[in-house]
Amino acid sequence: MSAATTTAEPAFVAKTKGGQITNFVDERVGGSGILREFGRKVFPDHWSFMFGEVALYSFVILLMSGTFLTFFYDPSMAETHYTGSYIPLQNVEMSVAYSSSLNISFDIRGGLFMRQVHHWAALLFVASVAVHMLRVFFTGAFRKPREMNWVVGSTLLILAMAAGFTGYSLPDDLLSGNGLRIIDGVIKSIPVVGTFISFFLFGGEFPGTAVIGRLYVLHILLVPALILLMIVAHLFMVVVHKHTQYPGPGRNDGNVVGYPLGPVYAAKAGGFFFIVFGVIALIAGLFTINPIWNYGPYDPSPVSAGTQPDWYIGFVDGALRLMPGVIGDFHFEFVIFGFVLSLNVLLPALIPAGILFSVMFTYPWIEQWITKDKREHHVLDRPRNAPTRTAIGMAGFVWYCVMWAAAASDLIATHFHVSLNDVLYWLRALFFIGPIIAFIVTKRIALALQRKDREIALHGRETGRIVRLPHGEFIEVHAPVDEYKRYKLVGFESPEPLPAQPNENGVVDGSEKRRALLSKWFFEDRVAPATPSELEAAHGHHGDHEAIDSSADNKSISR
């Protein structure tokens, strides 16, 4: 039998040269099978699905521009005297790292451009990861079966910030050196091991001569490798799960509606890479980012006012600023058994970020526990249709933004000519009440939008046409929506609070009681989707309602 197969002629002979080469590869890697599986795979299309793409593409651009920069950058902290062509720093003593960064900017053609592309792409990378995660959160895309991919994505956000931070310090300029100084101060506040960690990171006392080289290896090797690994895992799971889709006519949890990969989706996604690259190049060509030549080499003595970290570190810096070191006569730095506990540094550095990231990582399971919803979801929630989740997300977002704004407290004070102290007092208050206000306002807006949806589904949309009836009454003509549009407005679930349920022993335990309370909190304010019988009823009554509903005679008015 084996003899028969070895002697058999290959069934297919390609006619062209290109075809023969393709066939050669295909016979050896099985490309036809892959193409058969994926060539027409369906992807749903929506503008909000592009944030993840932006993140992926800016990472590719980071790899390309970063590789260019490594050819010219030298991560040495050895002292040198600058001899490049930027006159104001001629003969100034500086590190080789800073000198080579200046050379990239001034003496290597296209070097400044690549540096700016790299920095702008980095800012965009973290931003697009963050916005993508907000999209996933607010649409409920993290629900089963995508919880693990949510965790991978959250890890990617942390890695993106780590990549940004390790890269930010590499030019060894005054600004980034002060950033490292702050990190050192935060590390030293860690109980028991803080001083050791600081000495191990810097290879001795701050700033030492080791840290830039170490950050460089982290920045160009370890962190990008981890990011790449996580991206592979992320995309693998996207393929396994197939993409989520927004609710609408013809879309349900059992199907996926969209464009086939080839040609439309591949063309759009592939073209979008060039658009992202083009936009980053445009920004890099027109807007200066991180003009390291203005700052000078790192020196522990000078500092300029109004210095800012890159945006994604801002919320931690802001938290550091918000924390009072002393309230009245109460000091947040304690001496316990002869050791120093510096809560004025430790608390703001760890607690807000810790809460944000813990809630982020565990949220899919928190919600699942409250709702007891263990079903698979492939159709997204419109944010208004999950009012409590949307409100939780906005509370967290506002909390983050208050801290982020606090990182610019001095700039707010100087730009708006207000007292620096007052800005901080206000932000301290907002730190606590901002999320609560955001929660309440968001939830009310979401419920109001749901009611608006009901209104449109049942009574049609407002046309803006005012008609006077024979008996003198003025009415606005409402035009009915078609069944497709209506289904988009009514095709959602509105779960009710789930009361505490006894476990297998017939006992309602404490944890179940707490869950029931949370379930009530989650779902008690709810607007149910309009039903066919309500539509029927809305058609039936005209008299006591200012809106004229969709029916034949109204259409004749609107014509």
Next chain:
Amino acid sequence: MGNHSDGSPDTSGTVARAGQGEVDKFQDPGLPPHRLRLADTDPKAAKRAERQVAALFGISVVGTVVFIISYFAIDLGGDTSNATVRLQNTLLGLGTAFAMLGIGIGIVHWARALMPDHEVSELRHEIRTEEDRVAAMAIVDEIVEETGIKRRPLIRNTLLGAVALAPLPALAIFGDLGPRPDNALAHTMWAPEDGKLKRLSRDPDGTPIKASDVTIGSAFHVIPEGLNELEEGKLNEKAKAVVLLMRLDPASLNPSPGREDWAYNGIVAYSKICTHVGCPVALYEQQTHHLLCPCHQSTFDLTRECKVIFGPASRPLPQLPIAVDDEGYLVATSDFKEPVGPSYWERDMHERSNNNS
């Protein structure tokens, strides 16, 4: 609008009741009918779109040419201002932008205007089928059985123990990332060397400061004498030793017991390293006698021995005891009596040992 839900379950006529959703629900009408685009019906529109796409690809070619010309034609060497660098950067950016946007927008326009825009529906499949699960379980059981790991706990337990310990060398080998901190943070360069007191000198040039140079209201950025001449670890020493020197009306200083002779004629010296996280406290507000850290806005009151009056710092800035030598130059009479800069776990221990020595 009378009959809307107010959102609460009890007062609303529009809230779904249990079971109601099952029977009384709008049915999915299915995918909306496909709407043709202009280019689908009008060959002229299709031709126009085709030309637009080609034009966009043409723009990309122009962008690439712009990039190459501005790379080779602009010479960075001759010009010493950075105007040339800026010009080249702008042109490289515009060239790349046009090259990339031309391709990108061209392809997307092609896909949107000319490629079929029929939405397709595909069924989702179970991520894990029950059949697969059963088969996989059977395989795992078989593998476990063949290893015999359940029957031979000795092998299992020794393996677990070995694997648990094996990573320890990987941790230990990082032990030389840095030296032990010991008491490196407790001292600065200000400590007198061989009985010779260190002069206060200007940052960055290192010239010594005469007490008579310090007028009321003035402030000096100060480094210890000899810092600039250090061969190694200059920045490390500077990161601990930098000092701000100011002269106030002696009456406005309120030295606490034991600190009366730390100032000279209203001249005081305080560590410039913030006790919060170590930024240089570089801003001196002459009128209010406040020192402000530009990083996190910790504010220190000079007239109260740099007590914290605002911001996240919790400890006053350490004061450097100063006096005047025979030639009228300012000198530090000793090192700081406490470690400078941000707090750390062993800080209090170091402060106590500094004061005992």
